[in-house]
Amino acid sequence: MTAHSQFVSRAFAIVFPTLLLAMPLTAADAAALKLHxxxxxIEELTAQVPEIDTANPDQVFAxxxxxxxxxxxxxxxxxxYYFTFPYKGIVYAGNIRFDAWDQFDGKVHFAYFPQYAFWRKPLDPAYKKLGKEDGVDVKQIDKLHYTVSFKGKTVAFELxxxxxxxxxxxxxxxxxxYIGPIWDExxxxxxxxxxxxxxxxxxVLNDTPKTDQYEPSPFPEVTVGNRTSFAFYKDKLADRRILIGVFMGNTQLNNYFDGPFDQLPDNFIEGDTLRDALIEIxxxxxxxxxxxxSDPSGEVRYAITTYLYYGDIEDLKPVVDCAAKESDAPKYYACFDAKQPGEDGPEQGDGKGDATGGNTGEAPAAVAAPEPAKTDPTPTEKKKSK
Incomplete structure (x- = not known):
């Protein structure tokens, strides 16, 4: 099994409320516990706020x-930069993004949409690339610092x-x-x-700082994140844990826990290391x-989704069995390149226990991509912001 040729669209990603990292609290910190x-x-949902035309990206951005x-x-x-906001009984999710591919053009990407739900297909996002012609002044201070000014207010963004x-x-x-470091949403x-x-x-998991607690599974080599549902395999040939599974329900909701394929280390890739690896494949x-x-236009990007989407921990058994029987390093590490639905080779699990109420392993109606308009769980075509 080799990394499969998938392409995902660039710019849109689902957004949910700010997460509370699982940092240890000292006695002095206890009073600062964040209570939600x-x-x-309910008060946010029912609060009176100025009228907004949610179909108008300019009004929503303002x-x-x-x-x-x-x-x-x-x-x-x-x-x-993810956010949510309630408006007239609907919670909208959105993001402001500084794309490494075009971050020097003086513009910023803005997208929003009603949060996903299991009962319906994703609604189309509203999107606009904003710049001076919209009254939005984007300045790059350096590679990791920007300011955005609009109607007399300036916000400093730190990457x-x-x-x-x-x-x-x-x-x-x-x-x-080594391709680079990832900080997932x-x-x-x-x-x-x-x-x-x-x-x-x-x-490979970098557990510093610790942001989850990992529980044992029916497989001795596999632990699962209590908060994230990320499943990791303890490598028998190196001192590390490899991501082998992402819970399918999270991919259907396209939430913070849909897997790290949409958070590649764009600002930290040295030279052509990523491109060279993709060409080897x-x-x-x-x-x-x-x-x-990405293709030269930035319209599509190769999707690195080598982990399974699982509905039940037992769905990870093919990966575990493959890794257990292989002693040759190349064949052993090939076990961790999971095939997704529609590809040749071992497929995803049957979804027993999936939050959808018993998925059969077929592509779910709502999707796991970083952008909201997908209709299958495999990140396929990644469009740049348009």
Missing amino acids: TNQQE AVFEALPEKAVVYPTESY PDLSKTKPAPGVVRNDET SGVKFDLVFNKPSKTFLY DPSIKGKMDRYG
Whole structure:
């Protein structure tokens, strides 16, 4: 099994309320516990707010921008600043994004849509790329700092500086290439590694700082995140844990826990390391993509989804069985390149226990991509913001 040729659209990503990282509290910190109450939620839903035409991106951006803090910290490594807001009984999700592919053009991407629900297909997003012609002044201070000014207000955006983040000793084998650090919107950090003999990408857990607690599973080698539902396999040939599963219900809701494929280390990829790895997998794309894995127009991007979407932990058994029987390193690491529905090879599990009420393993109606208009769980075509 080798990393499959998938392409996903660029720019849109689902957004949900700010997550509370699982940081240890000292006695002095206890008073600062962040409490989120049902009272707050209902009062926000029923609050009287100025009238907004939610079909008009300019009006929505003006309302969102007015509510932003003067300093905004963007944690995910594909530079999405996520937000939600309630309006007339609907909770909208959205993002402001500084795309590494076109971050020097003086514009910013803005998208929003009603949050996904299991009972209906995703609604189409509203999207606009904003710049001076819209009264939005975007200035790049340096690679990781921007200011956005609009109607007399300026917000400073700070992107994460992971330039000094390196894998722990022993995490990257001698036959592997380190692509870069990932800070996922779930709050979990990963090291993206390319295993050259097996031509397989691996998402390796970087558990510093700890943002989840990992529970045992029916498989001794597998632990599952209590908060994220991310399933990790304890590598028997290196001191590390490899992501092998993402809960299918999260991919259907396209929420913070839909997997790290949409948070690649764009600002920290050195040279052509990512492009070279992709060409090793598929030589036919040589000369057809840039260093980010996008086509020259930025319209589509290669999707690195080597983990399974599972509905029940038992769905991970093919990966576990494959890894248990293989002793040859290339064949062993190829076990962690999961096939998704519609591809040749072992497919996803049957979805027993899935939050949808018993999925049969077929493509769900609502989708797992970083953008809201997908209709199957495999991130396929990644369009740049348009």
